[in-house]
Amino acid sequence: MAALDQTQVKDGVDQETVDAVAAISTYKYGWDTDIEMEYAPKGVNPDIVRLISEKNEEPEWMTEWRLQAFERWEKMDEPDWAMVNYPEIDFQDQYYYARPKSMEVKPKSLDEVDPKLLATYEKLGIPLKEQMILAGVEGAEDMPAEGRKVAVDAVFDSVSVGTTFQDELKKAGVIFCSISEAIKEHPELVKKYLGTVVPVTDNYYATLNSAVFSDGSFVYIPPNTRCPMELSTYFRINAENTGQFERTLIIADKGSYVSYLEGCTAPQRDTAQLHAAVVEIIVEEDAEVKYSTVQNWFPGDEEGKGGIYNFVTKRADCRGDRSKVMWTQVETGSAVTWKYPSCILRGEESQGEFYSIAITNNYQQADTGTKMVHLGKNTKSRIVSKGISAGKAQNTYRGLVSMHPKAKDSRNYTQCDSLLIGSECGAHTVPYIEVKNNSSRVEHEATTSKVDDDQLFYCRQRGMDEEEAVALVVNGFCKEVLQALPMEFAMEAQQLVAISLEGSVG
Amino acid sequence: MALPEMKQSATDARLGTLTLPEGGCLSTARHAALSRVQTMGLPTRRDEYWKYTRPDTLVNAELVAAEVFTSDEAPMFDGFDRLKIVFVDGVFDADASDDLSLEGITVERLIDLEAKDIHWATDLYGVLEARGQTPVERPLAALNTAFAADGIAIHVTGKPSKPISFIYKHLDANSDSILHHIVRVDTGAEATILENGPAAARFNNVMEIDVADGGKLHHVRAQGRDHERRAATHVFTRLGAESVYKSFTLTVNGVLTRNEQVIEINGDDAIAHVAGACVGDGEFHHDDTVFITHDALNGESRQVFKKVLRNGATGVFQGKILVKEGAQKTDGYQISQSLLLDDDSQFLAKPELEIYADDVACSHGSTSGAIDEEALFYLRSRGVSASEATDLLTLAFLAEAVDEVEDDAIAEALVNRLEGWLARRR
Numbered sequence: 001m002a003a004l005d006q007t008q009v010k011d012g013v014d015q016e017t018v019d020a021v022a023a024i025s026t027y028k029y030g031w032d033t034d035i036e037m038e039y040a041p042k043g044v045n046p047d048i049v050r051l052i053s054e055k056n057e058e059p060e061w062m063t064e065w066r067l068q069a070f071e072r073w074e075k076m077d078e079p080d081w082a083m084v085n086y087p088e089i090d091f092q093d094q095y096y097y098a099r100p101k102s103m104e105v106k107p108k109s110l111d112e113v114d115p116k117l118l119a120t121y122e123k124l125g126i127p128l129k130e131q132m133i134l135a136g137v138e139g140a141e142d143m144p145a146e147g148r149k150v151a152v153d154a155v156f157d158s159v160s161v162g163t164t165f166q167d168e169l170k171k172a173g174v175i176f177c178s179i180s181e182a183i184k185e186h187p188e189l190v191k192k193y194l195g196t197v198v199p200v201t202d203n204y205y206a207t208l209n210s211a212v213f214s215d216g217s218f219v220y221i222p223p224n225t226r227c228p229m230e231l232s233t234y235f236r237i238n239a240e241n242t243g244q245f246e247r248t249l250i251i252a253d254k255g256s257y258v259s260y261l262e263g264c265t266a267p268q269r270d271t272a273q274l275h276a277a278v279v280e281i282i283v284e285e286d287a288e289v290k291y292s293t294v295q296n297w298f299p300g301d302e303e304g305k306g307g308i309y310n311f312v313t314k315r316a317d318c319r320g321d322r323s324k325v326m327w328t329q330v331e332t333g334s335a336v337t338w339k340y341p342s343c344i345l346r347g348e349e350s351q352g353e354f355y356s357i358a359i360t361n362n363y364q365q366a367d368t369g370t371k372m373v374h375l376g377k378n379t380k381s382r383i384v385s386k387g388i389s390a391g392k393a394q395n396t397y398r399g400l401v402s403m404h405p406k407a408k409d410s411r412n413y414t415q416c417d418s419l420l421i422g423s424e425c426g427a428h429t430v431p432y433i434e435v436k437n438n439s440s441r442v443e444h445e446a447t448t449s450k451v452d453d454d455q456l457f458y459c460r461q462r463g464m465d466e467e468e469a470v471a472l473v474v475n476g477f478c479k480e481v482l483q484a485l486p487m488e489f490a491m492e493a494q495q496l497v498a499i500s501l502e503g504s505v506g
Numbered sequence: 507m508a509l510p511e512m513k514q515s516a517t518d519a520r521l522g523t524l525t526l527p528e529g530g531c532l533s534t535a536r537h538a539a540l541s542r543v544q545t546m547g548l549p550t551r552r553d554e555y556w557k558y559t560r561p562d563t564l565v566n567a568e569l570v571a572a573e574v575f576t577s578d579e580a581p582m583f584d585g586f587d588r589l590k591i592v593f594v595d596g597v598f599d600a601d602a603s604d605d606l607s608l609e610g611i612t613v614e615r616l617i618d619l620e621a622k623d624i625h626w627a628t629d630l631y632g633v634l635e636a637r638g639q640t641p642v643e644r645p646l647a648a649l650n651t652a653f654a655a656d657g658i659a660i661h662v663t664g665k666p667s668k669p670i671s672f673i674y675k676h677l678d679a680n681s682d683s684i685l686h687h688i689v690r691v692d693t694g695a696e697a698t699i700l701e702n703g704p705a706a707a708r709f710n711n712v713m714e715i716d717v718a719d720g721g722k723l724h725h726v727r728a729q730g731r732d733h734e735r736r737a738a739t740h741v742f743t744r745l746g747a748e749s750v751y752k753s754f755t756l757t758v759n760g761v762l763t764r765n766e767q768v769i770e771i772n773g774d775d776a777i778a779h780v781a782g783a784c785v786g787d788g789e790f791h792h793d794d795t796v797f798i799t800h801d802a803l804n805g806e807s808r809q810v811f812k813k814v815l816r817n818g819a820t821g822v823f824q825g826k827i828l829v830k831e832g833a834q835k836t837d838g839y840q841i842s843q844s845l846l847l848d849d850d851s852q853f854l855a856k857p858e859l860e861i862y863a864d865d866v867a868c869s870h871g872s873t874s875g876a877i878d879e880e881a882l883f884y885l886r887s888r889g890v891s892a893s894e895a896t897d898l899l900t901l902a903f904l905a906e907a908v909d910e911v912e913d914d915a916i917a918e919a920l921v922n923r924l925e926g927w928l929a930r931r932r
Contacts, residue, residue, distance in 0.1 A: 081554065083860075403874075405849065420864035423831065433855040433872055438846030441875040448861045448868045 027298055027333075030268030033120045033238050037157070038104065040097035042241075046070060049211050052097050052158075056180040056214070059187060069200045069210035076204045082367035083396045083428055084336050086272070086309060094274055096212045098239040099159040110162045117161050121154055124265060126234045149229035150261070151176055155246055157239050158214035165229065172228050174258075175220040179247050182218035189220055193251055197280035197317040197344070205276040205311040205338075209245045213278065216246035221256035221287070230259045230486060235277075237266035237297070237308070243274035250280070252287035254320060259290040259486055264333070266298040269306050272335055273298075276311045285320025285347065290328070292485055297333035304363025304392075307335025314341035318350035321376070325351070328484045331358040331366060340398065342371035345379035345407070352381040355484040360393030360425070369399035369430075374407035374440065383414040384480050389425040396428040403440040410440040418448040419477060513547040519567040520548055524653045530620030535632035539651035542636065546645045555642055558822040558854040559764055559793040564646060564708070564738045571679045572707035572734035572761075581673070582702040582728040582923060586915070588671035589613070591658060595676060595706050596683020598656050602673075610664030611697065616657040616686065627659045630688045634714040634742035638768040642797065647740040647766070650712040654686030660699075662691040662721070669698035669724075674705035676732055681706035687713045691721035691749075698913065699723065704730025704760070709737040719746040719773055725753040726916055728923070729763060733789075736762040747773030747802070754911045756920055757784040757792055758927055764793040771798070771805040771833075781810040781910035783920075785900075785927060786819030786851070793822035794842075800833040800863075809840040812907040814900050816847035826858040829866055838868035845903050846876055847896070897928040 040051050049070050053063040078089075102114035110118070151165035153176065160178030169176050175186060183190050200210045217233040237244045252258055266273065275297060283289050291314075300307025310333075316325040327341040343352030354370040372381035381401065389395040397416045418427035429446045509517065521543070526536055549561040563570050591613070592602035598615055606613040619625050632651040638644055660670060672687070683706040691697065695718075705711070717723055729737065737760060743751050757763055769778045784792045798807045813821035823842040844853035857870045877899055885895035901924060908924075911917040 408849075418859075418861070420861070420866075423834075423864050425864070426860070426862040428861060429857075429859040429870070431855075431857060431872070433857075433874065434852070435844070435846065435854070435874040436852040437849045438851065438876040439849065442873060444855075444857065444870075444872040446857075446859060446870050448859055448866065450865055453867075 027268055029124060029265035029296065030298060032267035033116060035114070035116050035238070036101040037098050037239050038101050039095045039239070042095055043092040044070070044094070044096050044212060048096055052212055052214055055097060056183065058180070058183055061191070062183055065195070065200070066211050069207050072201055073204070073207040073211055076207060078204050082338050082398070083394060084338060084365040084367050086336050089274060089309065093241070095239065095242040096245070097214055098157040098242045100156060103159050103161070107162065110164065113162050117156060120156070120236065120238070121234065124234070124236065126152060126154065126263070151229055151231050153178060153217045153233045155215055155233060155235045157237060157242055157244060160215045168228065173222040173225055174227050175218065176231050177218055179213070179216040179218045179249060182249070186218070186220070189251065190218070190249065193280070193282055194249055197282060197315050198278050198313050203313060206278050206313040209247060209276050209278045209313070213245045213247035216248045216277070219250040219258065219260065221252045221258045223253045224255040226256065227258040230261060232261040232263070235262070235264040237273060237275065240269060241271065241273070243276065246277045248277070248279040250289060250291070251282045252284060252289045254284045255286040257288045260292070261486065262291070262293045263296070265296050266308055268298050268301070272300070272306055273308050274311070275308050277313070279312070279314040281316035281325060283316060283318045283320065283323035283325050286322045287320060288324040289316065290326045290486065291316070291341070293329040295329065295331045295333050295337070299333045299364050300335035300362065302362050304335070308333065309336045310334035310339060312339040314339065315344065316342070316352070317344045318347050318352065321347040321349055323347050323350045326353040326355070326484070327370065328355045328481065329357070330481070330485070331356065331368060334366070335364060337366040337368050339368045340370055342373070343381060344373050344375065345381065346375045348376040349378045350376055351379065354383045354385070355481040356385045357388070357478050357481045358386070358395055359388045360390070360395045362391040362393060364393045366394070367396040367398055369397045371400040372402070372412060373400070374403045374410045374412070377406070377408045377410070379407055379410045381412045383412070383416070385416040386478050386481055387416070387418040387427055388421065389418065389427045390421040392424045394426045394428070396430060397446070398430040400432040400434070401442055401444070402434040403436055403442060405436045408437055408439045412442045414444040416446040417477065420448065420450060509547040513550050516550065516565060517543065517547045520565055523567045526652055527655065531622055531625055531628050532616070532620050532631050535628065536652045539632050539635070539648045542639060542648040543645055543652060546639070546643045546648065548645050548649065555795070555824070558824070558856070559791060563736055563762060564764065569680060569682045569708055570736065572676070572732060572736070573679055574676055575704065575732040575734070577731060579926065583671060583700050583919065586669065586671070588669045588700060589666070590671050590673055592673045592675065593656065593685065593705070595678045595681035596656060596685055596709070608666050608668070610662065610666035610695070611670065612661040612663065613670070614659045616654070616659060619659055626661065626690060627688055630690060630714055630716050631686070634716065634744055635712060635740070637770065638742045644740060644766060644768070646710060646738045647712050647742070650684050650686055650710050650740070654684045654712070657686040657688070660687070660689045662689065662695040662697040662723070665696045669700050671700040672702070674701070674703035674709070674730065676704040676706055676730065676735065679707060682708045684710045685712070689713065689715045689723065691715070691717040691723050693718045694720045696722040697724070699725050702728040702730065704732035704735045705737065707735060709735065709739070711737070711739040713741045715741065715743040715751065717743065717745050717749040717751055720748045721746065722750040724912060725751070726911060727753070727755040728920070729755065729757040729760060731759050733759050733761065735760050738764045740766045740768065743767070743769045743778070745769065745771045745773060745776040745778060748775045749773060750777045752779040752910065752912060753781065754907070755782040756923070757782070759787060759790055760792070761789055762791045764795065766795045767797070769798045769807070771800050771802050771807065774803040775805070776802065777806045779808040779910055781907045782812070783904045783907040783924070784813045784821065785924065786813065786815045786821060788817040788819060790819040791822070792820070793824070795824040797826045798828065798838070800827070800829045800836045800838065802833060804835045805833060806837045807839070808910070809842070810907050810910055811842045812904050813844045813853065814847065814904065815844060815851035815853065818850040820851065821853045823855045823857065823872070825870070826860065827868055827870070829861045829863050829868060831862040833863050834865040836863065836866040836868065838866070840870035842872045843903070844874045845900065846874065900928060901925065
């Protein structure tokens, strides 16, 4: 909090907003679990790649796939175009595989899982017992039992600890398991889809991930199925000097629907840790996927020491006509964020949406945004991005909207707003707009400001005092994005953002 | 750091075709610029800043010839009372130009002033260009500083009675010209600079403008209609306290145009407006790249760019507002819009904000789309023909940019010219 206490607050940004942002900087999930771990030797080379593949008991084709990725990665350069600065990463000074000793023999059910691991998730507020619902969700008691269930895949460092509600999901035909399990149990699906949205050669971090990913989640929703509950993966980094490289593959077959949630935390440590994930989503005809993230990796301390370097490649491929994908993210953690959840709108009338709140404080740096690539006719996309920067943080929106010549009658609307609190932080907008046909319409708007005077004036004209007016305006600043979150996350997000100041005035 | 091989060989090849004018008081600046070019290398299509515009024909050692375009139109600004400074294929033409003496300004040819030991030009020539090389490199401008064969130095000391008008004639299909002008506007002085004409088959033009406290400069350009010409222009402007710089550029046709404007607001309460309208038809690539840096209090900047494109034309806009730490109360506005009249044309934009001060209001907008069908229907239902209605809506679309021109007579001349061109194309 020290850094913010010294921050000069400008007129118009009210104290509660400042406090709320400051509260986020006191990281609640900074403790670690004392558990015996098993590591692969430090560094990355073909032997490590083979070792990871072996630990996951993978078939030969998967090992080959990884090795090819590694070979490619060695020839690539780390990208430097993002507006983030960090000391050079020594990729050989990291552990690429770490699993709790007790996970050596994979537990058959959650009952067999090491209680220490279960306690970890319990402490994080993640229910791994199937009868439990998420604690603290407002109004959850009033909802029918069916609606409250959330299936969780819990990933601890390099391995999946367990996945809940698997049986019930199986009845609906839904496959929800760890990716390592999927490679063994459903090789035909993995083979068909893995690397088709984010190719092995896509970018430096995605290629590295392809070589060394240790675990992650796999989801398959069969045709015309509405997934009976929300699915969720909770990522926890615990071990020191260990990179987490998870891979998520979601396939929504024709006419299906799924809502997927992702959460992440890590202990408070002095040294920075690497996290390079890849998420691939395939959306077939008439299918819809909602993907929501609350990213709360350890952001580093007030001096900017430690924290997670979060280099993530997330992409959805709307292959089928009338398919739809919606990304919602609340980014409050990580020392460095490099993340652009994207939509390839290939199917006719497919839709992509991106809602994002990124809050940076102290020395955090976030370079995040989205790509909307319109390839099919009548495709639609909407981008709403809210960046709040405080302390000495830098917050960048970077995005691409591309209308290909064949994407006739398509539509994009982009709104990026930035709010600055304190005079030492920065807010930046770097949109790329490429329009190659004339029947499509693209609109981009961005603003950077403190609280808008016109809006304040409007409120004051209607009899509100200054404080009330500010509260209302700031509340409205994030609301569009918060409302897009599923209820299960709304609570956590609201606590995190805490900028919704409802009821706090008057 | 060594340059990539391709870039090195292209740079070497181009530099090999040019001769640096030796001796004179600008020699130091020219050599410094040459070493900048050698360090940076000339742009290639792999450079991020040239993502949307291929620089090869602007850079290559070999020149692409451009047929001289003849037209029955009267040249732009004809009939205006102005001080004419004429260049033919990049060489000053004293006979065609007016007598260069006018109250309130001093006009000198670079070649003449270089013979002097002490001249204010040494404080400006290549100075703003060098400052403009960070954070983004502009190698073509450094190349210009090193090799410019001709150019004019204007010192505005008062309020001259008429505009200073640069006229660039193109008569040689193989002309490859490099011009460099410097303009110093003293405290409280005010002037208008006009530029028009196609200039050369390949034209590299740099203008460095230093406006002192309370100074004002209006700058209106009409780029020539030669269909095959290629141009890379840079305007570097530095603004003192309470100074004003307002610029407008009209571009109609030309195979390739890259206009870079680099503005530094260094004094408090300064105003910078940059606007542009372009009409592209057929093989046409037009790129407006604007970089405005706010480094003082209460600065105001506006960027208004409108592009009408058809028959495969490409419009590019790269605009940036950089607000440095401490540049509080900055008001930055940027709008870039394109009207695509058919499916073959394209608009590529990168409107950026980079902000390090919290008490500012900055916004940008960018839109692209076809002509409004409802508006078209409205006009047609009132008996206006389809082509006339399209022209009317096109003019209305461009009006917001032309409105940025303060002088009514000049604005009217620009609108007339646009109307003429639109009618001609029907």
